[in-house]
Every structure is written in C-alpha cells, then in structure tokens.
Amino acid sequence: MAVARLRVVVVGRGKLGRAWLGALRAAGVEVRSRAGRSVRGECLPDADLVILAVRDDAVATVAEVLAATLGSTRPCRAAVVHCAGRLGPEALAALGARGVGVAKMHPLLAVADGRRAPPFAGAWLHVVGDARACRVAARLARRLGMRVWRAAEVDHVLYHAAAALLANGAAALGAVAADLLAAACGGAVTAGGARTFARMLGALLGSVAHNLTQVGLPGALTGPVRRGDAAAVRAHLAVLDDVAPDAATLLRALVGAQLPLARALGAPAVGLEAIADALRHGGASPSAASRRARAVGPFARVKRPRLR
Numbered sequence: 001m002a003v004a005r006l007r008v009v010v011v012g013r014g015k016l017g018r019a020w021l022g023a024l025r026a027a028g029v030e031v032r033s034r035a036g037r038s039v040r041g042e043c044l045p046d047a048d049l050v051i052l053a054v055r056d057d058a059v060a061t062v063a064e065v066l067a068a069t070l071g072s073t074r075p076c077r078a079a080v081v082h083c084a085g086r087l088g089p090e091a092l093a094a095l096g097a098r099g100v101g102v103a104k105m106h107p108l109l110a111v112a113d114g115r116r117a118p119p120f121a122g123a124w125l126h127v128v129g130d131a132r133a134c135r136v137a138a139r140l141a142r143r144l145g146m147r148v149w150r151a152a153e154v155d156h157v158l159y160h161a162a163a164a165l166l167a168n169g170a171a172a173l174g175a176v177a178a179d180l181l182a183a184a185c186g187g188a189v190t191a192g193g194a195r196t197f198a199r200m201l202g203a204l205l206g207s208v209a210h211n212l213t214q215v216g217l218p219g220a221l222t223g224p225v226r227r228g229d230a231a232a233v234r235a236h237l238a239v240l241d242d243v244a245p246d247a248a249t250l251l252r253a254l255v256g257a258q259l260p261l262a263r264a265l266g267a268p269a270v271g272l273e274a275i276a277d278a279l280r281h282g283g284a285s286p287s288a289a290s291r292r293a294r295a296v297g298p299f300a301r302v303k304r305p306r307l308r
C-alpha cells in the first residue's frame, strides 16, 4: 500500500533540529531545514508539518514571525508544532489566530549531538494541541516508530521537570561517577581512560533503562538498599564523605529516594531501618582531609582525574 506523502520543514539547526532531520530522512520523509533565526512564513503553505526545534524562549517569537509573514493569498494547510517540553500549544497562539493548526510535539528523548542522536523509534512523543495538528504529528510518529502520549490536562512545567530530573540528572550523575572511578584508580587517568569510563557507565545506565522499561517500578531497583544491606550503604557513605563530600550528599538524597521502593519490594525491615538511621545521623564522621576539602568548593572536592 502506498504511504501518503508527508512533507516536513524543520525550523532550527541545533541539536534536536538536526536529529529530526536525520531521523526523518532515514525514514524516507521529504524534509527541508530552515534556520531558526531567519525563518519566514513562506515555507508554511508547501508543508504538511512545520516542526519548530528552536530554543524555548524563541518559540513564541518565531510563531509571531511566521504568522506575520504568512502570505494572505494561499491557504495554509501546514500544521505547526513546537518541541519545548515546558510549554503548551498556546505558545503558538499567534499562528492559531491565523487559522493554522498548532500543537506541542515533545520527544521524550535526550539529544546531546544532532549527528549522533539516539534512535527515535521506540521513544515517546507528547502530543497536545488542536485536532488537525495532532493528526499530522501522529502520522509522523507512526513513520518513525515513535509512541504517542496524548495527555491533554498536563502541567507542562512539572512534566518537563520530571524529564529533566531523569535525563539531565543521569548525565550529571555519570560525570560524578566517572570522577569517582578515576579516584578509585588512583586519580591519574588518560583521555582514553576517561572515554572508557563514560562507555562503561553508559552501558550500566543502559541496563537501568532496560529494567525501568521491562521490569517497571518499583521492581527496577537493584543494589544494597533493595537488599536492606546497611553495612554496604554505610561503607559507601563513609568513603564518599572522605573522598567526595558532594557525591556523599547526592548519595544520601538518592538512598532516601530508594527506601520506599525497597520497602514496597519487601526488603528486610531491620536493614531498611538501619539505613534510614545512617541517613538521619549523617553516617560516618568526615575525616580531616574531607573537612579540608569541604572548604574548597563544589565538585573540585572530588579528587578530579588528571588527564595526560
């Protein structure tokens, strides 16, 4: 069966814009790219879908520019969507007022480099807006093998805070963990060694993603808190208090967040109470070295690897 043609314009040549471009081309979609800072409304009438992949704070302005420069002679059949997680479809009100179908179309995907983007297939797409724009967005999702989440009554900022906490927080945790691996290896690490750490930790994080997707919550939790192993948690806190007090602060917060999951999974109550107690009482007392480190400054406190 012939697939109906879908003509897409991607506005914005940053990380996500380039990633959309690559994914759509690979899926055989007819796609053109426009620079965010110089786009005009003439590109609209010939497209089925215009994807605004511009900075959050430029979305409304770009919509206003497109609306103001949309010719009045030809009807506009294109739908326009933006990709800003924390904004609703109303950010495109200027286009909606000109009769253009508008929606938010936010990929729950972390794109750090548009030319080396993760697969769009399997990722979720939050789509909310008017019926016409949502229909085209759903067509695009089908072409790319994405899954559509259509929740309309959403606090967009809270939704985006959840996504940012996980995706951006995990990258930051990766950096802290890489520093700790370097410290565990004596502190002097080559550039090649640092890349190896990033790959090792990426593969570990991939296994966490697998557990979240395949096992769900709370079952995705693994490790000493799940086992109620207070001795292991105390040992981790003690070494971090000594070597990297900021990482110890992170670990305390994250151990606290694991406790309800471990309880729900039936971990031994005695062990969990001992872990909660270690959190309440601050764990092991910091050594003189770490007290000196505390005076220095954030994350310089981790004994950072020396690259050579």
Ligand SMILES: NC(=O)c1ccc[n+]([C@@H]2O[C@H](COP(=O)([O-])OP(=O)(O)OC[C@H]3O[C@@H](n4cnc5c(N)ncnc54)[C@H](OP(=O)(O)O)[C@@H]3O)[C@@H](O)[C@H]2O)c1
Pocket: 011, 012, 013, 014, 015, 016, 017, 034, 035, 036, 037, 038, 052, 053, 054, 055, 056, 058, 061, 062, 083, 084, 085, 106, 107, 108, 109, 110, 111, 112
């Ligand atoms: N990266 C991700 O993982 C990701 C994931 C989901 C959603 N998003 C959303 O996607 C959008 C783009 O994010 P990004 O990560 O691709 O950001 P980015 O790499 O910083 O690219 C942003 C692009 O915005 C355009 N821009 C900047 N200032 C502008 C202005 N004053 N007027 C018009 N356009 C302007 C530029 O396009 P030109 O260079 O073409 O002018 C720039 O390349 C944001 O809304 C973001 O929240 C990103």
